[in-house]
Amino acid sequence: MATPAPSQPALDEFLSEVRAAVGAQGWSDDPGVLGPHLVDWRGLFRGRTLLLVRPRTTEEVARVVGACARARVPIVPQGGNTGLVGGATPSADGHSILLNLSRLNRVRAVDPLNDTMAVEAGCILADVQKAAAAADRLFPLSLAAEGSCQIGGNLSTNAGGIAVLRYGNARALTLGLEVVLADGRVWDGLRALRKDNTGYDLMQMFIGAEGTLGVITAAVLKLFPRPRETVTALAAVAGLDAAVRLLARLRGQIGDRIASFELMSRFGIDLALRHGLGVVDPLAQRYEDYVLVEIADAASEGGLRARLEQSLAQAMEEGVVRDATIAESETQARRLWHLREAIVEGQRLEGASIKHDIAVPTSRVPAFIARARGLVEAASPGVRVHAFGHLGDGNIHFNLTIPLGMSEDEYRAKEPLLTRIVHDAAADFAGSISAEHGVGQLRREEIKRYKSPLELDLMRRVKAALDPDNIMNPGKVV
Amino acid sequence: MATPAPSQPALDEFLSEVRAAVGAQGWSDDPGVLGPHLVDWRGLFRGRTLLLVRPRTTEEVARVVGACARARVPIVPQGGNTGLVGGATPSADGHSILLNLSRLNRVRAVDPLNDTMAVEAGCILADVQKAAAAADRLFPLSLAAEGSCQIGGNLSTNAGGIAVLRYGNARALTLGLEVVLADGRVWDGLRALRKDNTGYDLMQMFIGAEGTLGVITAAVLKLFPRPRETVTALAAVAGLDAAVRLLARLRGQIGDRIASFELMSRFGIDLALRHGLGVVDPLAQRYEDYVLVEIADAASEGGLRARLEQSLAQAMEEGVVRDATIAESETQARRLWHLREAIVEGQRLEGASIKHDIAVPTSRVPAFIARARGLVEAASPGVRVHAFGHLGDGNIHFNLTIPLGMSEDEYRAKEPLLTRIVHDAAADFAGSISAEHGVGQLRREEIKRYKSPLELDLMRRVKAALDPDNIMNPGKVV
Numbered sequence: 010m011a012t013p014a015p016s017q018p019a020l021d022e023f024l025s026e027v028r029a030a031v032g033a034q035g036w037s038d039d040p041g042v043l044g045p046h047l048v049d050w051r052g053l054f055r056g057r058t059l060l061l062v063r064p065r066t067t068e069e070v071a072r073v074v075g076a077c078a079r080a081r082v083p084i085v086p087q088g089g090n091t092g093l094v095g096g097a098t099p100s101a102d103g104h105s106i107l108l109n110l111s112r113l114n115r116v117r118a119v120d121p122l123n124d125t126m127a128v129e130a131g132c133i134l135a136d137v138q139k140a141a142a143a144a145d146r147l148f149p150l151s152l153a154a155e156g157s158c159q160i161g162g163n164l165s166t167n168a169g170g171i172a173v174l175r176y177g178n179a180r181a182l183t184l185g186l187e188v189v190l191a192d193g194r195v196w197d198g199l200r201a202l203r204k205d206n207t208g209y210d211l212m213q214m215f216i217g218a219e220g221t222l223g224v225i226t227a228a229v230l231k232l233f234p235r236p237r238e239t240v241t242a243l244a245a246v247a248g249l250d251a252a253v254r255l256l257a258r259l260r261g262q263i264g265d266r267i268a269s270f271e272l273m274s275r276f277g278i279d280l281a282l283r284h285g286l287g288v289v290d291p292l293a294q295r296y297e298d299y300v301l302v303e304i305a306d307a308a309s310e311g312g313l314r315a316r317l318e319q320s321l322a323q324a325m326e327e328g329v330v331r332d333a334t335i336a337e338s339e340t341q342a343r344r345l346w347h348l349r350e351a352i353v354e355g356q357r358l359e360g361a362s363i364k365h366d367i368a369v370p371t372s373r374v375p376a377f378i379a380r381a382r383g384l385v386e387a388a389s390p391g392v393r394v395h396a397f398g399h400l401g402d403g404n405i406h407f408n409l410t411i412p413l414g415m416s417e418d419e420y421r422a423k424e425p426l427l428t429r430i431v432h433d434a435a436a437d438f439a440g441s442i443s444a445e446h447g448v449g450q451l452r453r454e455e456i457k458r459y460k461s462p463l464e465l466d467l468m469r470r471v472k473a474a475l476d477p478d479n480i481m482n483p484g485k486v487v
Numbered sequence: 488m489a490t491p492a493p494s495q496p497a498l499d500e501f502l503s504e505v506r507a508a509v510g511a512q513g514w515s516d517d518p519g520v521l522g523p524h525l526v527d528w529r530g531l532f533r534g535r536t537l538l539l540v541r542p543r544t545t546e547e548v549a550r551v552v553g554a555c556a557r558a559r560v561p562i563v564p565q566g567g568n569t570g571l572v573g574g575a576t577p578s579a580d581g582h583s584i585l586l587n588l589s590r591l592n593r594v595r596a597v598d599p600l601n602d603t604m605a606v607e608a609g610c611i612l613a614d615v616q617k618a619a620a621a622a623d624r625l626f627p628l629s630l631a632a633e634g635s636c637q638i639g640g641n642l643s644t645n646a647g648g649i650a651v652l653r654y655g656n657a658r659a660l661t662l663g664l665e666v667v668l669a670d671g672r673v674w675d676g677l678r679a680l681r682k683d684n685t686g687y688d689l690m691q692m693f694i695g696a697e698g699t700l701g702v703i704t705a706a707v708l709k710l711f712p713r714p715r716e717t718v719t720a721l722a723a724v725a726g727l728d729a730a731v732r733l734l735a736r737l738r739g740q741i742g743d744r745i746a747s748f749e750l751m752s753r754f755g756i757d758l759a760l761r762h763g764l765g766v767v768d769p770l771a772q773r774y775e776d777y778v779l780v781e782i783a784d785a786a787s788e789g790g791l792r793a794r795l796e797q798s799l800a801q802a803m804e805e806g807v808v809r810d811a812t813i814a815e816s817e818t819q820a821r822r823l824w825h826l827r828e829a830i831v832e833g834q835r836l837e838g839a840s841i842k843h844d845i846a847v848p849t850s851r852v853p854a855f856i857a858r859a860r861g862l863v864e865a866a867s868p869g870v871r872v873h874a875f876g877h878l879g880d881g882n883i884h885f886n887l888t889i890p891l892g893m894s895e896d897e898y899r900a901k902e903p904l905l906t907r908i909v910h911d912a913a914a915d916f917a918g919s920i921s922a923e924h925g926v927g928q929l930r931r932e933e934i935k936r937y938k939s940p941l942e943l944d945l946m947r948r949v950k951a952a953l954d955p956d957n958i959m960n961p962g963k964v965v
Contacts (some may be wrong), residue, residue: 070716122731122850123881124738130641145739166667167684178682181659194941204656204846205919206645206695208926208964209946213691217684234742253600260602264712264785265743307742311791368682372600374595402681403601441683454683463672463731469686472954475945486686 023080024060027106035112036062046090046107047099050154054095057103058085067129067187067195067226075193076108076223078297083483086220088162088324089133091154093366096219096485097165105483110161113226119144124232125184125201130161130225146232148469149176149268153350161225167217170444174401175268175305176233178445178468179216185229186212191222191476201229214471219447220482222475228383236305237270241313241342244321245296246332249375251329252300252400256371258329259302261318266313268403269303271349272374277397279357280410281348288344288351292332301349303342333353356395361411363424367435368444371403381407381434388430389423391415404444407431432459448486453461493787500920502538502556505584508550513590514540524565524585525577527630532573532928535581536563543590544666545607545673545704552702553671555584561961562586564698566640567611569632571844572927574644575800578610582962588639591704598621602710603662603679608639608703612794615708624710627654627746631828639703645695651747652879653783654711658693658925658953663707664690668698669954679707697925698960700953714746715784718792718822722799722811725773727853729807730778732877736807737780740798744791746779748879749827750852758833758888759826766822766829778878779819779827801811834888839895841887841902845913845924849881857910859885866908867901869893874944882922885909910937925965 029034037043037064038060059082064070077084083105087097114131132406134155141148152170162168164186168179175181185200198212215223249272256270275297281288282347284305291299303487306313317335324330337390356362369377382394382426386481391412398406409427411420432442436459443452457465472479472487489766504627516538526533537821539562542548557564563581565575579584592609599622604614619626628641630648640646642664646657646883654660663678676690693701724730727750734748753775759766769777779865784791795813802808806921814820869890877882887905890897910920914937921930935943943965950957950965 088920120848120850122735123848125848131675167688169684177659180688181655181658190941190945196941196945197939198942200915200919201848202846202919203651203849203924204647204877204882204922206647206923206925207919207921207930207951208938209700210645210658210691210695211669213688213944214949222687257600260712261786262786263894299867307738308740308794316786342669368680370598370601370603370679371681372598374514399682404682414848439679441678441685443685444680444682445684447684452685460686461675462815463668463674464676464686464689467668467674470952471687471689471692471949 019080021367023076023082026076027062027073028077031062031064031069032181034061035064035069046087046109048096049095051093053338054098056099056101058099058107059103060104061107063109063375067113067189070108070113070224070226071193071195073106074107074189074191077480078192078478081478081480082106083480084224084484086110086148086165086224088159089154090132090426091158092162092313092449093446094451096120096447096449098450100484108224110159112117112138116140117227120201121146123201125229126232127199127201127227127229128160130159132160134158134160134163134363135237141232142235145235147235148184148230148232150179158229160215164216164219164225164228165218166447169399169402169404171271171399173271173399174270175265180213180389182231183212183216183228184231186215186225187227188215188223188225191478191481199227199229204246219449219486221472221486222460222474222481234307236307237385238308238313238318239303239305239342242302242317242333242335242347243291244300244302245331246298246300247328248332249297249378252298253371253375255300255324255329256401258324259320263304264317266306266399267302268305269301271301271398272329272400273299273301273352273397274395274404276393276395277352277355278348280359281351284355284358286351286354288348288415291345291348292334294332295329301345352397356408356410360408361417361420361425362395364407365407365431366430367407367431367442368402368404369435369438369440369442371400374400374403374405374436377434377440378405378407380437381431384430384434385409392427450485453486457467497558501554501560503862504554505538505540508542509547511548513542514538520591522566524587527568527573527576529571532576534577534579534586536577536583537581539585539587541587543588545591545663546668548586548591548667548702548704549671549673551584551586552667552669555958556670556956558586559956559958561703561958563960564588564643564702566608566637567632568636569636569875570640570644570927571579571924572929574925574927576638580960586702587635593704594618594849598622598679601679603707604666604703604710605677605679605707606638607705608637612636612638612641618712620713623713625713626708626710628657628660638706641692642703643696643698644925647877647880647882649747649749649877651877653743654746658691658751660709661690661694662709664693664703665705666693666701666703669686669956669959675705677705692953697927697964699950699964700959712785715785716791717781717783717820718795718813719823720780720795720811720813720826721769721823722778722780723770723809724776724778725809726776727856731853733778733802733807734801734879736946737758737798741794742784744782744784745780745879746783749876750777750878750883751777751779751827751830751875752873754871754873755830757835757847759829762833762836766826769826770812771821772810774809779823787833830875832881834886835865837888838872839889839898841905842926843885843906843909844922845880845885845909845918845920846880847913847916847918849878851916852878852881855912855916855918856885859909862908862912863887863905867905870905895962928963931964934954
């Protein structure tokens with residue numbers, strides 16, 4: 010996948026062209042400036058680059074990509090650089106242009122009567138949410154990195170997050186795209202239509218493609234009514250099967266107002282408690298399995314809390330729920346969500362962790378966790394399973410915390426084996442080995458094990474059709 | 488696009504192979520049997536075929552397509568044959584195989600705890616709805632042809648219908664596909680996952696491709712909680728701007744429980760009244776513009792009706808709504824929906840109609856209708872605009888009823904001009920000339936006027952990547 014370096018005079022000419030395309034403020038080769046852009050968020054991947062460019066307009070992006078296309082120089086698009094699979098980190102050969110979208114960050118339009126907004130790729134997700142709120146609308150995509158990740162990256166990775174159960178992934182929130190293609194041409198697919206059946210839905214190819222088919226420069230996003238009433242609850246459930254049954258009960262009784270349905274375990278809560286993260290055990294007794302439920306409604310007649318209370322009470326009578334608490338105030342709700350965040354931070358503080366981002370059909374989550382737990386515990390005695398996450402979407406972060414007393418080197422040596430076991434188990438349940446994090450560099454070889462040769466062939470055909478010279482983020486995904 | 492006929496011996500051998508692939512019950516060349524399959528639902532297109540085949544399994548489909556691929560014989564996939572653009576009608580040269588999916592019609596699995604079901608392409612939409620209901624779930628796709636259209640056709644045309652506002656198009660209801668590719672290989676993309684970011688989302692290419700990239704043989708569909716409470720209302724609004732404002736108000740106050748928001752006009756209601764379709768004028772006085780609203784909730788606490796009443800009362804105080812009626816019973820609700828259907832039947836009985844399936848941003852619908860109305864009335868004095876449909880999605884069936892006293896021949900002669908005017912107006916509002924009906928044969932030339940050369944180039948590249956020999960439904964879409 011490495012590209013041969015061009016000759017020095019040709020390279021100088023090319024770099025002059027690229028610098029001219031973005032202007033004096035639009036590029037840098039200062040190592041101090043480049044540094045944070047050359048390593049991924051988890052520090053797993055490091056790369057080098059010919060030049061960091063930060064175009065301010067779509068036209069500037071097009072000029073940069075056009076120059077790269079003519080010179081056959083690879084381009085690595087980068088948003089907020091918060092990805093977890095090295096998708097935005099250039100390769101180590103240093104032959105590529107790093108195209109950072111941060112300065113392409115205008116909100117182009119908000120249309121409350123169409124429930125849409127048009128934004129540029131470099132808009133930070135939290136700013137997109139705020140612009141929607143300023144128009145009395147909700148943009149529901151929400152995830153841990155929302156204060157620094159950018160919407161272009163969210164779309165390029167088809168981001169998930171905590172409201173997928175209700176609103177879908179980033180793909181489901183998108184109506185139109187503007188994309189700079191691999192040859193530098195600009196495709197204006199910025200439609201703001203809820204229905205358009207005039208041919209292939211090309212937009213879909215670029216969403217989730219991690220910049221390997223083109224550079225997303227702008228998007229039309231769907232907006233929703235703002236919730237006026239939100240109710241948050243934590244329930245201890247009688248096992249994982251009970252958790253799935255509770256979800257079905259709540260969906261039947263409360264419908265799509267269920268925005269989040271997050272699984273937590275005793276082990277996770279203990280991690281949060283042990284590392285002094287300002288949490289207390291949330292219920293009077295200790296239980297093994299918990300779900301954090303959030304329901305929200307555009308209306309605000311106050312009936313939501315009573316309805317949830319009633320559903321949980323019925324579930325307790327049936328033995329599905331063992332105990333539960335419903336937040337009485339926003340402060341209490343924030344405390345419950347803080348617990349959900351603290352289990353992740355507690356895991357980090359506890360030591361090395363081997364992470365997996367699995368999805369299986371929601372109905373199969375209990376069987377998957379049981380099977381994978383048994384296998385990893387047998388393969389590495391003492392390994393501590395930390396399975397938590399978006400149960401409502403069937404998306405479990407099946408993480409493995411280092412056995413007590415084991416050195417990190419020894420544990421890391423087991424990573425390939427343990428990951429293989431977990432991914433094979435996911436495959437046995439017709440699952441995904443990367444539910445929301447994408448492929449990038451981290452899972453590029455891994456997906457070849459789980460996708461059929463036919464599917465890989467189809468992916469390569471799509472890649473060849475849209476980026477025949479393989480200059481768009483080479484070495485990622487396919 | 489016509490394919491040269493193979494030599495007779497080669498053709499005989501090929502046909503033997505195809506007949507053998509599907510068995511004695513799986514094919515016909517009887518003109519009486521073939522007849523209804525060779526003409527589209529509106530009678531706009533007629534074709535011929537080498538052979539009608541009706542495979543019962545995916546493997547049989549694969550064998551037929553494989554034989555066609557080797558012999559370079561075109562394949563025309565056909566579901567319930569209810570399409571409106573000739574997408575399932577073979578060409579007149581008679582050189583293609585007509586692949587009808589009706590016998591591939593099993594419900595493979597229903598998983599209520601995952602809110603999914605796996606169905607084969609030939610399942611009739613109403614049967615899919617029933618299978619979901621039998622598991623106490625809702626499959627929300629609903630459209631006029633649901634008693635005979637098939638889910639494979641619905642997915643291949645990314646069908647819309649009356650619940651898009653709440654649930655999205657067919658694309659949004661699909662999690663996985665099984666597809667027989669143009670070379671006869673079977674792609675098993677039958678995932679039942681709500682999250683999977685392991686590469687390009689290939690499924691998206693086949694949805695809405697009208698069978699030009701492969702044959703959809705099965706799908707995993709999303710299910711939803713069944714509504715326990717449904718409220719239907721009809722409101723006379725103070726013009727089209729008021730209709731759009733009413734939608735925003737209801738979305739803000741009632742949220743996503745609004746399943747349908749349908750526009751009707753005085754002219755449409757008069758057509759229904761005039762032709763004795765068992766309807767009465769729905770309100771005490773006559774008004775120009777009406778919306779039919781349906782809201783539905785998984786819960787059944789009886790609060791929905793009161794909430795809608797209150798919202799409509801507020802809208803009346805503000806002059807947005809002039810009068811309204813809320814159905815007091817299921818019978819009354821059915822009567823309101825019957826009116827919505829009767830305006831279409833009334834239009835048919837009134838005489839020739841030139842039909843358009845337009846989408847624009849919902850916020851622009853009033854301006855679009857005003858502009859297009861002015862232009863067509865100027866171009867053809869006496870033409871009667873019948874604009875109605877899915878206002879909640881920005882999808883307006885902008886139909887033109889023949890001027891009184893004009894002959895049909897004279898009117899049909901004006902069709903190209905009038906359609907040009909309407910489509911140009913849609914384009915001026917960044918709209919679509921085929922919101923939910925697709926391209927097929929009817930709009931294939933027309934889309935070239937409205938899509939950029941770049942977009943057409945991208946579509947052709949996708950086509951060439953997946954069907955390099957152009958045997959999948961040639962002459963449709965691209």
